[in-house]
């Protein structure tokens with residue numbers, strides 16, 4: 001499982017945020033990226049992490065390098 005770290009304060013206190021605007025709705029979603037917001041400092045960051053814990057979710061290995 002990937003730890004979600006804030007790019008600003010380096011804390012793993014992130015929560016999923018809603019997508020806003022064209023970039024996040026279309027462009028980032030193309031790359032499988034999701035918006036997160038830091039509870040600590042309020043910075044929004046895009047991560048390749050959907051965040052929803054689903055049954056049968058497997059960690060993807062080896063194919064992530066672009």
Ligand SMILES: [Zn+2]
Pocket residue numbers: 006007008009010011038039040041042043
């Ligand atoms: Zn932060």
